[in-house]
Amino acid sequence: MAGKKEVVKKEKIEKLTPEQEAKMVDYREKGLGWGLSTEPANRPVAEAAIARIYTQAKMDKPEFYWVNSPHEALALLRKESGDEKATLNMPFSGQHEAGWVAWWKYFKEVLGVEIDARAEDWADICQSCGWWYAYAGAVICLERYAEIHRDEQGRLHREDGHAVRYRADSGGEFFWHGQNVPAKVIMAPETLTVEEIQKETNSEIQRIMVERYGPGKFMQDTGCKLLDMDGGLGVDGSAPRGLWEDNTKQKWLVGTDGSTARVYYMAVPAEAKTAKEAHMLISGLKSELEVQFEA
Amino acid sequence: MQAELTIEALTKIAKETAVDKPRAMKYKIGSYGRQGDIYIHPVSAEHKHGEATKDHQLAVGEGRGSRHIVEGDVKVFLGTNLPTTVNDRTFLGPMIEVGSKGATITHPEHAHVKLDAGFYQITHQMDARTLQRVRD
Numbered sequence: 240m241a242g243k244k245e246v247v248k249k250e251k252i253e254k255l256t257p258e259q260e261a262k263m264v265d266y267r268e269k270g271l272g273w274g275l276s277t278e279p280a281n282r283p284v285a286e287a288a289i290a291r292i293y294t295q296a297k298m299d300k301p302e303f304y305w306v307n308s309p310h311e312a313l314a315l316l317r318k319e320s321g322d323e324k325a326t327l328n329m330p331f332s333g334q335h336e337a338g339w340v341a342w343w344k345y346f347k348e349v350l351g352v353e354i355d356a357r358a359e360d361w362a363d364i365c366q367s368c369g370w371w372y373a374y375a376g377a378v379i380c381l382e383r384y385a386e387i388h389r390d391e392q393g394r395l396h397r398e399d400g401h402a403v404r405y406r407a408d409s410g411g412e413f414f415w416h417g418q419n420v421p422a423k424v425i426m427a428p429e430t431l432t433v434e435e436i437q438k439e440t441n442s443e444i445q446r447i448m449v450e451r452y453g454p455g456k457f458m459q460d461t462g463c464k465l466l467d468m469d470g471g472l473g474v475d476g477s478a479p480r481g482l483w484e485d486n487t488k489q490k491w492l493v494g495t496d497g498s499t500a501r502v503y504y505m506a507v508p509a510e511a512k513t514a515k516e517a518h519m520l521i522s523g524l525k526s527e528l529e530v531q532f533e534a
Numbered sequence: 535m536q537a538e539l540t541i542e543a544l545t546k547i548a549k550e551t552a553v554d555k556p557r558a559m560k561y562k563i564g565s566y567g568r569q570g571d572i573y574i575h576p577v578s579a580e581h582k583h584g585e586a587t588k589d590h591q592l593a594v595g596e597g598r599g600s601r602h603i604v605e606g607d608v609k610v611f612l613g614t615n616l617p618t619t620v621n622d623r624t625f626l627g628p629m630i631e632v633g634s635k636g637a638t639i640t641h642p643e644h645a646h647v648k649l650d651a652g653f654y655q656i657t658h659q660m661d662a663r664t665l666q667r668v669r670d
Contacts, residue, residue, distance in 0.1 A: 394642065417642055440661060442571065443643075455541045465540055478548040481540065490662075493544065496570055498645035500552035502545055506662040521660045522573055523616075523624025529565035532557035534645035 252350060262349045270341025273334055273366050279406070280305070280382045281367035285333075288363035289371065289378055295357060301378045307409035312372055312379045319377075327379075330370035334383060340365045382406045390416055398425065415447045424451055433460050437489070446503055454502055458493075462486030467513045474532050480514040482507070492517040497533040556638070557645055561652030564619065570644045571659040571667075572602055572627060575617040579653055583629035584612030592627055592639065592656050593667075604630055604649075606637030617655045625667035627656030 282305065290300050304319075306312045309327070317325050340362045346352040364371070369381035386404040390396035394417030395403060401411025413425040423430055424444070428451035436452060439445040449457045467482040480494035492505040492514060511517035519527075559567045559574055567574045572593050587610050592602040604610060613626045630637070632649045639647040658667035 392642075442661070454545065458541050468540075478551045479544055481544060493541070495544075495548035495552065496644055498552055498554045499643060500545070500548040501643070502541070502548060505659070508662045521662065522568075523620035523657060523660065524566070524573075525619055525621055528619055529562070531559055531562070531565050531567040532647070534557050534567075534569045534647060 249353075255350075259349055263345060266341045266345040266349070269344075270337040272337075273340065274337035275387055276334060276366075277384055277386060280369065280380070282380075284363050284366070285368040285371075285380060288360040288367070289373075289380075291360050292357075299376055301374070301376055304377065304379045305382060306379060307382050307407050308405040308411075309370070309381065311405075311409060312381065315379060316372075328372050328374065330372050330381075331364070333369045333371055333381065334365055334367075335370070336361060336365045384411075386411075392416075395419075400425070415451075418443050418447060420444055420447055424448055428452065433457065437461070437485075437487070442503065442505070446501060449502075449504055457504075458483065463491070466490070469514045474530055480518070482511060482514040482517050490517065492521070494518075554645055557647045559647050559649045559654075561632075561650045561654075566619070567647060569602065569639055569647050570641060573620075573657045573659070574639070574647065574649070575619060575655045575657065577617050577629070577653050577655045581617070581629065581653055581655060582615040583655075584614045586611050587628065589628075592630075593658060602639060602641050604637055604639045606649075607633035607635035607651075608637035608649075609633075613655060615655070616657065620657055623660070625658035625660060627658055629653070629655050 282303075286303050289303075293299070293301055304315055306315055309330075313325075313327055316327060317323055340358075343354050343358060344362065347354040369383050371381065372379040382405070384403050385406045386401065388395070388397040388400075388402045395412075395414035396416045397414065402414035404411035413420050413422050415424065421444075424447060431448055431452050433452075436445060436448045436457065439448060463483040463485050465481055465483055468479055470479055474497075478495045478497065478500075480492060483491045483493055485491065488509065490507045490509055490511055492507045492511070493502060494505070494514075495502055505517075505521060507517040508520045511520050515527075518524075557567065557569075559576075561576050563576045563578060565576065590604050590608070590610055592604055592610075609631045611629045611631070613629045615629075616622065616624055616626055630649075631653055632651050634651045636651065637649045639649065660667060
């Protein structure tokens with residue numbers, strides 16, 4: 240930390256001018272631009288800023304290693320450390336600090352608020368590279384992604400390839416409306432099997448798998464029999480719920496979340512005889528209570 | 535065919551009845567609200583809890599980021615006691631204290647929940663196959 244600093248009292252800003260308010264949009268756009276940039280990293284700028292942060296922390300200037308993905312970062316760490324089980328430190332977010340950097344830059348540059356000069360190092364990093372992993376004497380820096388694909392809500396999403404693609408053919412990540420999913424869910428949904436879907440324990444991934452497989456086909460192919468159906472709980476968004484049993488005797492409560500009409504398949508205990516009982520069993524509720532809403 | 539037709543009908547009704555607007559949670563002990571796989575139970579001011587936490591993500595799933603985040607006039611504490619309205623096999627989440635200005639629980643896949651001032655204990659849904667809480 241720097242030494243004691245004289246605090247200069249400034250007049251409190253009570254109201255923004257229309258120009259100042261309009262500038263907020265500019266800074267939001269700037270931030271999005273930094274965060275979503277797919278330009279190659281500006282390595283000299285990033286290395287200089289990170290070196291200054293090491294100096295401020297009274298640490299020796301680090302050696303820099305550049306990689307294209309977190310997977311490459313992990314492989315490099317294990318190779319260099321000779322420890323096959325080494326795990327990466329939490330990274331600093333680089334370009335993904337954009338929200339914070341755009342926020343304070345607005346206050347500094349538009350409203351004249353005094354911001355510690357050291358913050359500019361973080362702005363330089365934000366505008367020049369991806370994540371970075373700090374170690375004593377070494378830094379592993381990530382290149383920026385080669386491609387980023389998003390849906391209309393801005394979530395990572397692509398129906399026919401990597402939503403995030405790393406540089407230099409280093410692979411990528413598959414996303415379906417913001418949810419990280421296994422490759423075959425995107426690239427070969429026709430090869431998904433009932434067994435794979437039933438084994439998936441992440442409810443969001445399983446929901447997407449069923450969506451890609453075809454919900455009706457899934458229930459048909461698992462030999463599902465409808466045991467009970469009710470009209471839901473009668474609050475906003477409530478829709479009918481069905482209790483099903485598949486050919487492995489696993490029972491499923493099939494219902495919706497009430498806000499987006501997505502259909503969920505919830506594994507429920509075998510003792511459930513009605514949709515209502517099934518919900519009580521997975522929620523832990525002892526008795527029928529007043530429900531205020533479902534969402 | 536029956537399964538396909540029934541699911542198609544269910545999906546159609548769900549689309550017609552889905553309401554994507556914020557839900558209001560009143561501080562009424564003995565009731566509950568559900569957002570996806572978390573349950574929000576109003577509890578008394580004396581409801582026991584652990585120490586305060588800076589993590590405002592109410593259900594730490596495999597996905598990080600904007601899932602079940604509580605924001606606003608709110609303090610979040612580690613949960614130590616289930617509400618009396620659930621059985622002892624229920625999965626415990628954090629406990630939250632909402633001040634007079636209110637708070638909101640957001641999730642990218644579900645409607646937002648606006649909480650009145652009060653005390654709320656979070657619990658999680660169970661997955662019967664793994665006997666673990668559901669993670670989304």
